[in-house]
Amino acid sequence: MMKTALENNHLISDLKMILLINKTNRPFVFSDNPVVFYNKYLYSITHFGVLGMRTPGLKIFYPLSPDLCLLLIDKSKYNIKRIFNESIIKINNLKDVNSLNKLQIHSAQNCVYFHDHNLFDYISYLCRTEYTTLRKYENSYSETEVEKFDDGGAKDLIHTYAPQIPYFLELSFIKEIPIVGNGTPIDRSFYD
Template sequence: MADKSNQHYVPKFYFRFFSLDGKRICVLNRKNGLTIEHAPIKGQASKNYYYGDLTVEDRLQVIDGLFSSVLHNLKNAGTFEGYDPKSYVLLLQNLMLQKSRTLSARNKSKPMQDRLLQLYLEVQINNDEKLTEEQKDRFLGMIGNVAANPKQYQNMEMAVSVDVAEYLMDLVPVMLINKTNRPFIFSDAPVVFCNLLLQKITLRGVLGAQTPGLLIFYPLSPKHLILLFDANSYRIKGVRNSVLSVRDLKDVAALNKLQIHNASNAVYFSEYQYSRYVSELWRQEKTKLREHRGTVVEAPGFDHDGEPLGDIVHSFEPQLPFFPDFIFLYHEIVQEKDYRFSRREEYA
């Protein structure tokens, strides 16, 4: 019986899309840039009881088996032409689930989880008539040290993410085919959300599933990468039958740098002959790399008439500190003074 205590947040089947022998993969450590030639797949992007128990792991193994077939067939086809609707829905669900299950996602959500728990406890303490004012003050002074259970919250976010996948249906899928002599790489957080249209907007989140300008990148092999884009915000040159041949090394480097920035601990690649290439990409970006933490903003809220609503707690995922300039992608950049909140159907 397989040991289920070592639980993966990037499934092993995905690693095999990039592995030469199906067992090992090349690794670059995001923190120090060191590389390893033969790292066992079974030990990558995993932790002991990462999901907390075996129930979630058992369910994910069933789901991953379904997703594995969908991604494998898409990789072999190399195009979205003729891709059946049921498989496409499963692809979007896989994409959202994969994004939500990583260590990076856990770290981004934790500040908001902690703050919501602290606010809940604050209300409970203030409303507890059995406590004296002195006891309330003492307990309230300890709230700042309270932390939520990240496993429990992440499991709920994973379940919600599958339902959110339907909001990506309007995005246009393109298969990027790498025609250069450098490979696509991936990280322990392989699904990257980016918004080049709204890159100047920093005071609120612009990576939501319904946000105008959303771009999604998902490597599928050293030669294949899935791109989903908002056709009302971007124009792509050279797409034929849902396929775009990427021939410029600068574009491949930019796509790979997104993976380095999105990674929590590690970046992976297929063959060790590319170790100097991957290391050089890391060297170029290392001073810009940041830990993944969500932003929590607390501010007074007001209704449409200007009447106060009390404090509002707002949390969002910041953009990566890297905005690629792709040769094949054309777009405007919205300035912060011109930004108005909207969803894609409203923006269109």
């Protein structure tokens, strides 16, 4: 996994790196699957994957501690508010922290971790509010006939992808830019 990440870091090098600093009285939590790929810009698309490393609108969230979370974001598809020094956002809104924690709950395979047992009721409350939409993750796939040969044979393409987390993430400091036009490019390099 680490080798793959190192070999492919160029695919996300154009994403804006932002450090989210939690200034509320509730911590960031993390799951057993803490790095979350999310795409609100293309959230309504369900017939193909929108979480690839080059997909327009990609956001990657990675909680680092109870007070810090790393965000990598396609800045061409979102308006980012309240940013300091081009790379820091201080979060004072508890709704934002709750939303990011719910994202971790949805991303979890089995466990959500937090640093203080006194937070159990808070985490339990968040889990209960999301319980009806939690699901086990399974990749989706589609099969397409892509090439026919003179002898009547054909090649098929099987495309697998992870569906989006069934949670509509709302953050007060990020708003997506509406999609313009008929088509949706599948690679950020189309508008680099």
